[in-house]
Amino acid sequence: MRLNSIKLSGFKSFADSTVFQLPGQRVGVVGPNGCGKSNIMDAVRWVLGESKASELRGESMQDVIFNGSNTRKPASRASVELVFDNSLARAGGAWNQFSEIAVKRVLTRDGTSSYFINNQVVRRKDVQDVFLGTGLGPRAYAIIGQGTISRIIESKPEELRLFLEEAAGVSKYKERRRETENR
Ligand code: ATP
Numbered sequence: 001m002r003l004n005s006i007k008l009s010g011f012k013s014f015a016d017s018t019v020f021q022l023p024g025q026r027v028g029v030v031g032p033n034g035c036g037k038s039n040i041m042d043a044v045r046w047v048l049g050e051s052k053a054s055e056l057r058g059e060s061m062q063d064v065i066f067n068g069s070n071t072r073k074p075a076s077r078a079s080v081e082l083v084f085d086n087s088l089a090r091a092g093g094a095w096n097q098f099s100e101i102a103v104k105r106v107l108t109r110d111g112t113s114s115y116f117i118n119n120q121v122v123r124r125k126d127v128q129d130v131f132l133g134t135g136l137g138p139r140a141y142a143i144i145g146q147g148t149i150s151r152i153i154e155s156k157p158e159e160l161r162l163f164l165e166e167a168a169g170v171s172k173y174k175e176r177r178r179e180t181e182n183r
């Protein structure tokens with residue numbers, strides 16, 4: 001699955017609706033310190049289901065909502081949408097029939113978090129099912145951030161095994177078995 005575009009609105013420093021198109025195989029983001037480069041990757045991990053504020057460099061989850069500036073009011077909600085090309089049919093679950101999959105997460109100031117796939121309301125789990133076995137997830141290996149390499153090297157055997165199972169494509173079967181056993 002290929003990430004074609006990222007659309008942010010009210011997310012961290014992106015007060016206005018901002019769309020990043022990602023053409024080609026390699027895209028660089030450059031800019032001065034504090035201009036919001038890392039916020040873009042925080043946005044990607046957030047949509048994929050990251051639920052720990054500290055992983056997004058905040059204290060509470062509401063810290064992802066644009067909190068205003070000298071000239072602008074704080075935003076009432078944060079919204080991020082990722083549009084994936086799925087023409088190779090690599091997604092998990094029923095959404096695999098679509099050649100394009102748009103995954104969106106919205107958080108309002110009162111703490112309501114909602115997820116959408118192709119504009120239909122879904123659960124967080126449905127979003128995770130789309131990516132299970134693709135290597136893409138809030139903490140999966142498709143996103144190598146600062147500190148990820150040392151996190152992998154220093155991980156306990158059980159944690160390392162989770163990375164290997166994801167790479168081998170075993171994790172989605174384990175998840176299905178777990179669901180069946182819990183029924
Ligand atoms: P560096 O080159 O230092 O790594 P960067 O381009 O990665 O910088 P980021 O860490 O993405 O920068 O952005 C930090 C900026 O985002 C800070 O200026 C911070 O004030 C702003 N920011 C973070 N959260 C919010 C928020 N909720 N509302 C408004 N601005 C925010």
Ligand code: MG
Pocket residue numbers: 037038039
């Ligand atoms: Mg940075």
